[in-house]
Amino acid sequence: MWFSCARGVMVPDNPLQQTASSCTFDPGLSSMHATSHSTRLSAMSMHTRLFAPVIAFLFCHAASAQSTLMQGKKTGEQVYTSVCMACHETGVAHAPKFGDKAAWAPLIAEGQHVLTGHAWVGVRAMPARGGSNETSLAEFARAVAHMARSSGGDWKDPDARLMRQIASEADKRLVKSIKEQQAMQRELHALVKAAK
């Protein structure tokens, strides 16, 4: 018996509002999909027939969050050293310094999902993703937790549930900054039009 999962059926403009995953369930009797089960499930008990899709959904729902939002093997310390340290060790452009409890206290008070989501999108002189596209969201989140832990906080490396909250917060920030950029574009277009 095996399960396989793939995140799918996304709402085009906001996958975060979409919770369903597309899953297949194979009871070991055939290799066909549970979604077209009319004929080949005859060998299965009524009980299995009723609950298999539910079990498959729950299993896949958890597993898909693991495999996508949790992906990336680097520890927070590894990411900090290779990506974040360049600015946060010395406090380039007023970056909150590593280990500076006074600087980190108000940031830690914002809450782990809020601070991590905003930092990932970028804050003023802090570049989006710390300027590293190779760093996954989970790895970035671990780096923030590592920095917070070393600066008076007790943040743990995020689990799948917290990763969802971080993603949701980052999404809200992105919506806001996209709107700001669209307003800037309208302003630019108005300038160009007036100059004709």
Ligand code: HEC
């Ligand atoms: C190019 C320099 C630079 C790099 C690299 C960098 N940061 Fe920053 N970071 C900054 C600066 C500057 C700020 C302060 C932004 C401000 O408040 O104006 C900042 C602020 C932050 C904050 C606080 C955000 C807030 O809401 O005030 C967090 C958290 C953070 N960085 C995490 C990271 C992590 C994690 C990495 C590595 C993956 C990283 N940074 C890499 C420059 C950098």
